[in-house]
Amino acid sequence: MKRRGFVKLCATAVAGVAASPRILAEGQQVYHPYGRVALVDPYTKEPVGAGSLEVGETYLFHYPYISTPCFLLNLGKAMKTSARLKTRDGQRYRWKGGAGPQHSIVAFSAICAHKMSHPARSVSFINYRHQEVRFRNKDDKIEERAGVIYCCSERSVYDPSDGCRVLGGPAPEPLAAIELDYDATRDAFFATATIGGEMFDKYFQNFTDRLILEHGRTDVDAVARDACELVRLRDFTANQITCQA
Ligand code: FES
Numbered sequence: 001m002k003r004r005g006f007v008k009l010c011a012t013a014v015a016g017v018a019a020s021p022r023i024l025a026e027g028q029q030v031y032h033p034y035g036r037v038a039l040v041d042p043y044t045k046e047p048v049g050a051g052s053l054e055v056g057e058t059y060l061f062h063y064p065y066i067s068t069p070c071f072l073l074n075l076g077k078a079m080k081t082s083a084r085l086k087t088r089d090g091q092r093y094r095w096k097g098g099a100g101p102q103h104s105i106v107a108f109s110a111i112c113a114h115k116m117s118h119p120a121r122s123v124s125f126i127n128y129r130h131q132e133v134r135f136r137n138k139d140d141k142i143e144e145r146a147g148v149i150y151c152c153s154e155r156s157v158y159d160p161s162d163g164c165r166v167l168g169g170p171a172p173e174p175l176a177a178i179e180l181d182y183d184a185t186r187d188a189f190f191a192t193a194t195i196g197g198e199m200f201d202k203y204f205q206n207f208t209d210r211l212i213l214e215h216g217r218t219d220v221d222a223v224a225r226d227a228c229e230l231v232r233l234r235d236f237t238a239n240q241i242t243c244q245a
Pocket of ligand 1: 112113114115116117151152153154155156169170171
């Protein structure tokens with residue numbers, strides 16, 4: 001299904017939500033259930049198990065569209081605490097923490113909430129930094145922290161252990177979270193929805209021509225179905241640009 005058809009489907013879903021006050025909970029308006037898609041190994045096409053996700057490594061998959069990149073991280077510690085966050089237009093929502101047996105696996109859109117810098121085949125200016133880095137926080141003070149997502153385009157910094165809350169730089173809202181469902185019986189992860197501010201319309205307006213070349217197909221705005229390949233970011237992009245204050 002392409003984006004236009006999907007938007008119609010969402011409009012129908014929103015009408016259903018409006019009819020049921022019980023599910024008009026905080027965050028419903030920024031919850032987008034695009035569909036349940038398994039995260040699979042690109043070679044075996046089998047689900048990627050929790051034990052194979054290394055702490056400190058950056059993994060990449062494309063969801064909810066076949067050309068919209070997302071980061072998947074094993075933060076190496078339980079992320080059981082939820083975070084209350086706001087989109088740029090003031091809509092409140094709740095990020096529910098990590099998935100997997102240790103609650104340590106998190107996923108976020110890799111499209112920067114400032115000007116949409118994102119991992120491309122040639123280069124990625126937005127990267128997960130497992131080791132401590134220096135950045136300017138919201139008070140314009142130098143801060144040092146490990147385990148952040150740092151966009152070196154204009155130096156926005158996000159905290160993936162706190163729903164990708166903005167720690168510094170010009171980004172006006174957190175990176176959109178990807179809801180993950182973990183099936184313990186199959187040791188398999190599924191992406192099921194996005195939560196938070198999305199920039200997909202603008203992303204396709206700006207980058208479709210390049211995405212067609214990069215993905216070798218014209219339907220780059222097709223909704224991902226059934227399975228997404230999970231790869232290491234360093235295998236996807238030729239250059240990871242890193243920086244610090
Ligand atoms: S695009 Fe990421 S900080 Fe500007």
